[in-house]
Amino acid sequence: MRVARAINSLVEAFERLPGIGPKTAQRLTYYLLHVPQTELDRFAAALTNLKRDTQECNMCHNVAETNPCDIxxxxxxDQSTICVVEQPLDVLALETSNGYLGVYHVLHGVIYPLHNIGPEEIKLGELLNRLPQASEIILALNPTMEGEATCLYLKKQLEARYFAGKVTRLAHGLPVGADIQYADNQTLSHAMNGRKDY
Amino acid sequence: MRVARAINSLVEAFERLPGIGPKTAQRLTYYLLHVPQTELDRFAAALTNLKRDTQECNMCHNVAETNPCDIxxxxxxDQSTICVVEQPLDVLALETSNGYLGVYHVLHGVIYPLHNIGPEEIKLGELLNRLPQASEIILALNPTMEGEATCLYLKKQLEARYFAGKVTRLAHGLPVGADIQYADNQTLSHAMNGRKDY
Structure with missing residues (x-):
């Protein structure tokens, strides 16, 4: 049996997305066969316009509708408090938590020598250019090996430039709702060392 | 923060797909921001053309490029052996297993009174119209309550029409690679009752 080309090309498009395997791609495609043509057209328009209708903010390098972005x-x-994150999705997560009133800086990655990503490949120089207007730099990179290395590199760069403001990091500890019994060693030692008066 | 409309509309389109929640929809959308525009356009074209470039075969009601389909x-x-399945994806699965040389009939559902799906809502009448050319009907519906009920209903219809050919069902038993220890009762009793000479 020869599967229709129209079906195959959509299955292949779905398969190229991260975390979507051949079976899921088939399931999604056959589901869309039952969807009205207008909805397919709307989906298609959203895809083609995704990059056309967005741009990178020249200040924080987040993806936004306008440049500079609305933040x-x-x-x-507070334009002098800059929260440094890896990806635009991190901004979204921090914004939904609704507690932060400063601005952001999106690095679009971390230093990752194994993948040939050095300080030049991410928006580090752009962050250093923003130092004159900054009073606090919040490091909100992921607690991975590469995230830690990027934090260290950034800290050295800030010292080399005699940055006078504060440099802080997000608190590590037990996530809300977690069970001490199942927490890993590192998280527990962070939680213990960072304990607070009650 | 106001998320760009272009991002929101793609997130919403992904969220409407089965099995894709808000977090996955966000992840896929932000992934696509890094993909070349040509690939986005190809994905969009595959979506709009999905239904335009496919049609339902008038014989077996499978989704195909031509009518009648290539099967x-x-x-x-063997055009006289008809394998009855619920969905077009079932045809795909049976075809990939590469052992079957008859034809198919896609019901596009099963009788499901709770969801107001009666014999009229699925392609049952169309199957009964094909009886004169049939020598064997293979029931390959899913072993669910509704699948079983549809099989029973179909069997009665075949008897009422004095269908002289064979009516068979797919074998039930242990799937290849399964562990007897973890098999459920029904599967084990099917496997025991359907045992074969070795």
Whole structure:
């Protein structure tokens, strides 16, 4: 049996997405066969317009509709507190948590020598250019080997530039709802060392 | 923070797919921001053309490029052996297993009174119209309550029409690679009752 080309090309497009295997790609494609054509057209338009209707903010390098983005141009936000994150999705997560009123800087990656990603490949120089207006740099990189290495590199760069402001990191410890019994050693030692008065 | 409309509309389109939640939809959308525009355009074209470039075969009601489909018009296949399945994906699965040389009939569902799906809502009448050319009907519906009920209903219809050919069902038993220890009761009793000479 020869599967219709129209079906095959959509299955292949879905398969190229991360975390979607051949079976899921088939399931999604055959599901879409039952969906009205108008909805397929809307989906297709969203895909083609995704990059056309967005741009990178020249200040924080987040993906946004305008340049500068609405966070960087928001006068009610503290433009001197810069939270450094790896990816645009991290900004989204921190914004949904709704507690932060400073601005961001998206590095678009971390230093990863094994993958040939050095300081030049991520938006580190752009962050150092923003130092004159900064009073606090919050390091909100993921607690991976590469994230830690990038933090260390960044700290040295800040010292070399005699950065006078504060440099802070997100707190490590037990996540809300977690069970001490099942927490890993590192998390527990972070939680113990970072304990607070009650 | 206001997320760009272009991002939101793609996230919403992904969320409408079965098995894709809000987090996965976000992850896929932000992944696609790094993909070349040509690939986005190809994905979009595959979506809009999915239903335009496929049609339902008038014989077996499978989704195909031509009507009748390449299986129904294949003279090397036994056109008198009809395998009845629920969905087009079942045809794909049976075809990949590469052992079957008859034709198919896709019901596009099963009788499901709770969801208001009666015999009229699926392609049962169309199957009964094909009886004059049939010598064997293979029931390959899923072993669910509704699948069993549909099989029973179909069997009665065949008897009422004095269908002279064979009516068979797919074998039930232990799947290849399964462990007897972890098999459920029904599967084990099917496997025991259907045992064969060795």
């Amino acid at each position: 960087c141009s928001d006068t009610r936000r | 129904c018009s294949d003279t090397r296949r």
